[in-house]
Amino acid sequence: MIDVHACLVRGSVFLAGETIECIITFSNKGQSRNETLAWASAQVHCQCSVSDSKVKLPTPKSIQQDATGFPIDSVTSFTPNRGEMDLCLHHGEKGICVVSTTPKILVCDLMLAPGESKTYKYYETIPQDAPPSYKGQSVKYSYKVAIGTQRVSSPTRLLRVPFRVLVLYGLGDTFFMDPDDDYDTDNPFLEGERKPNSLLDQAVQVLTTITSRKSANTYNITNSRGTVARFCIFKSAYKLGEDIIATFDFSNCPVPCIQYSVTLQSEELITEECRRRPNQGVCISSYSKHQEFSVHVSKSHMILPIPLHITPSFITDIVCLKWRLRFEFVTSKEPLPEQVIPADQSESATWQGPQNIGVETMVWNLPIKIMPTNPLHATSVSLLRAVTTMSV
Known part of the structure; x- marks a missing residue:
């Protein structure tokens, strides 16, 4: 044996x-x-x-x-x-x-x-x-x-x-391979000949360069009755294992938001020549989710972790995989009663919400880019x- x-x-x-x-x-x-x-x-x-x-x-x-x-x-x-x-x-x-x-x-x-x-x-x-x-x-x-x-x-x-x-797409681009790049990880204080980085070192450098770029993007989320919230996300490219951090601003918004949820979803699209049926749709899979109540809340934030085991965005001759954030806002159809705040600080008051309230759900999808991480x-x-x- x-x-x-x-x-x-x-x-x-x-x-x-x-x-x-x-x-x-x-x-x-x-x-x-x-x-x-x-x-x-x-x-x-x-x-x-x-x-x-x-x-x-x-x-x-x-x-x-x-x-x-x-x-x-x-x-x-x-x-x-x-x-x-x-x-x-x-x-x-x-x-x-x-x-x-x-x-x-x-x-x-x-x-x-x-x-x-x-x-x-x-x-x-x-x-x-x-x-x-x-x-x-x-x-x-x-x-x-x-x-x-x-x-x-x-x-x-x-x-x-x-x-x-x-x-990791674009790993061989000369932009990331330039030894004079500001993101070069070589130690400038070490004497001697500069050794070429390994493929893994180059990949970490590329990922750091792309995912460290922060540029706040703000979106006004509205429906037919007005603005629901202002949403701010700080970047659009993330590595596996990172947290997606963003903020919501509900102040001075005429449409009351009762509750909101954010879900990380993948979109699996089969290429047209490989579909069994011409009207075949996109396969959606959901992963991490963040959910909060927002009644009488002026500002809120979310932290959505990206799992390490998922597959980053890619495309082949058979399938294309993309990622998005799916937002669901539960809004009130009529204004909510205001909370009465006592003028005397020694007094206290309790706000009682209405027993019945008419609501509607609003859905919004925001594409994001998910990239690999260090193996x-x-x-x-x-x-x-x-x-x-x-x-x-």
Whole structure:
């Protein structure tokens, strides 16, 4: 019996364009005889599975496919994503492999004595134009490091290590790569040659540059009877894990606001050529929510956290994901009775609200931009296991 142990060195979250390092150990746990492994290879692939009732996958005419939907030219003796296809079909979904790196041979004819172990390192760069990891209502993109092994006279076995990919668009722009940029994180007091920043350092610099720009935007929220509130938000681009902070001003507004709520929502839109139905709408998913009563309140504020596990805005040939803030204002149809404040400070008074009040609900959507965060921060809350073991 040979145990195969795979471990992603840095965790389970990476940026597109980064290099994955995976340590793979083969161990003979037996105590009586030598064990031989015929071969072992590794490969990174991304499987796109879709809801068959909502999405039809495009099939390029220039690529011939086999019976399972894979390009004939890419079919080899080691195709780790075939197991993913079988799983999708079992759950009534259809999918394709959208990213597949060239398999790399780790070892051939490996003989292990009882109790002996051999360790190998596998490196692979995630394509810069790869889609991000995403699990939506209609589309799912999932990444895995697939390790194929085979003992002599035994079937092939696959060990899969899942991981998450974040995509930061514009990472290669020269504007952010300029060494004279004010946001450069290099220490100017260190002597010697300036070393080029790693891809992760560049990404953190880009994210800091974009999400630190504050420019207060104020909106007058009105209905047919007048102004309900004035809303002020301090920026429009946020990182995963940040808080969205904004203020409401209800003073000098003729329309009384009884209650308001703000919800962070995603909009999943299937591209026109991939829709099953021409009139197919947008899939909405809600996440964090802030809700407060605002009767006789002149000013209020909200703090809405952005979860670390969600997927930032992105677009592919199949799906487009956007983010928005959905506001719901419950307003009174008639003016509310004023609270009488005693002239003498030694006296007190209690305001009794009306038993019945006519209200109406007003809805407003504000688009926002959500960007990735440092993968090391996202790893801390990831549910994906960076370590996997199997026996062959």
